Amino acid sequence: MSAMTAYVIVVIGILGLLIGSFLNVVAYRVPAGISLMRPSQCSSCDAPVRPWQNVPVLSWIALRGRCAWCGERISARYPLVELAAGALFALAAWWWVTSSRPGSSADPMALPTSLADAWTQLSGADSWIAPTAASGVALLAWLWFIATGFVLAIIDIETRRLPRGIVRTALVAVGPLLALSCALGADWWAFVRAVLSMLVLYIAYALLWLVKPGGMGGGDVRLAALIGLMLGWFGWGPLIVGAFAAFVLGGVYGITLMLGGRATRRTAVPFGPWMIVGAVVGAVAGSRIGEWYLSLLTVG
Numbered sequence: 613m614s615a616m617t618a619y620v621i622v623v624i625g626i627l628g629l630l631i632g633s634f635l636n637v638v639a640y641r642v643p644a645g646i647s648l649m650r651p652s653q654c655s656s657c658d659a660p661v662r663p664w665q666n667v668p669v670l671s672w673i674a675l676r677g678r679c680a681w682c683g684e685r686i687s688a689r690y691p692l693v694e695l696a697a698g699a700l701f702a703l704a705a706w707w708w709v710t711s712s713r714p715g716s717s718a719d720p721m722a723l724p725t726s727l728a729d730a731w732t733q734l735s736g737a738d739s740w741i742a743p744t745a746a747s748g749v750a751l752l753a754w755l756w757f758i759a760t761g762f763v764l765a766i767i768d769i770e771t772r773r774l775p776r777g778i779v780r781t782a783l784v785a786v787g788p789l790l791a792l793s794c795a796l797g798a799d800w801w802a803f804v805r806a807v808l809s810m811l812v813l814y815i816a817y818a819l820l821w822l823v824k825p826g827g828m829g830g831g832d833v834r835l836a837a838l839i840g841l842m843l844g845w846f847g848w849g850p851l852i853v854g855a856f857a858a859f860v861l862g863g864v865y866g867i868t869l870m871l872g873g874r875a876t877r878r879t880a881v882p883f884g885p886w887m888i889v890g891a892v893v894g895a896v897a898g899s900r901i902g903e904w905y906l907s908l909l910t911v912g
C-alpha cells in the first residue's frame with residue numbers, strides 16, 4: 613500500500629469517527645421524534661455537552677464514561693458506535709481504492725500513489741483531476757450509503773422501524789452524487805443501470821409486500837430502492853447477489869433462532885439489517901460470485 617493510499621484511508625477513518633458521533637444522535641433522536649438541530653445535553657442533568665466533551669471516543673475515555681457535571685454513567689454504546697463507524701469507513705475506503713468499479717480509481721492516474729507522485733501529477737493536472745474528482749464523488753455516495761445502512765440497522769434492531777426520512781435523505785444524496793460522478797467522467801451507463809436497479813428492486817419488494825403484508829414492512833420496500841440504486845451502480849452481479857444474500861442471511865438467522873427455541877414462525881425478525889449486510893456482500897463479492905456462477909452454467 614502506498615503512503616498516499618494509507619493517508620486517504622486514515623483520513624476517511626477519522627471522518628467515520630465524527631460521522632459515528634452524529635449517527636449516535638440520529639439513532640437516538642429520529643425514532644423518538646426529537647429534532648436533530650437541538651444541541652446535545654446530558655440525559656440525566658440536562659447539562660449542555662461542551663465541544664471538548666464531544667470528541668469521538670477520546671472524550672468518553674477522558675470522562676471515564678461519566679457526565680462531567682452530575683457523574684451519571686454514559687453508555688459504552690456511544691464510543692462503540694463511533695469506533696464501528698470509523699472502522700466501517702476505513703474498510704469501505706480501503707476497498708474503494710484497491711478495486712475497480714465505475715467511478716473508482718481503477719485508472720492508475722486517478723489516485724496518486726505517493727506524495728512525490730501527487731506533485732508530479734499536479735504539473736499535468738488535467739490528466740488526473742477529472743478521474744480523481746469522479747472517483748471521490750462516487751466514494752462519497754458509497755460512504756453515505758454505508759453510514760445510512762449502519763444507522764438503519766441499529767434503529768431497526770432497537771425499534772423494528774426504518775424511518776423514511778433517513779432513507780429518503782440517502783436517496784436524495786446518493787442519486788445526485790452518482791450523477792455528478794458521471795458528469796465528472798464516470799461511465800453514464802453505470803448511472804442508468806443504478807436507476808433501473810432502484811426501480812426493479814423497489815417493485816420486487818413492493819410485490820412481496822403486497823403478496824405477504826406481514827412478511828416485511830413498508831420501510832423494507834423503501835430501503836430496497838436505496839440498495840438497488842447503490843448496487844446497480846456497481847453492476848448486475850452485485851445487484852443480484854446482494855438481493856439474494858439478504859434472503860439467504862435473513863433465512864439462516866431465522867432458522868437458527870427457531871432451532872434455538874428463541875423464535876417461532878410468527879416471530880417478527882427485523883429484516884433491514886440483513887438487507888444491508890446482503891447489499892455489502894453484493895457490492896464487495898457480487899461480481900466474483902456472479903462470474904463463478906456463470907462459469908458453472910457454461911461448463912455444464
Ligand SMILES: [Zn+2]
Pocket residue numbers: 654655656657658659679680681682683684
Ligand atoms: Zn449529567
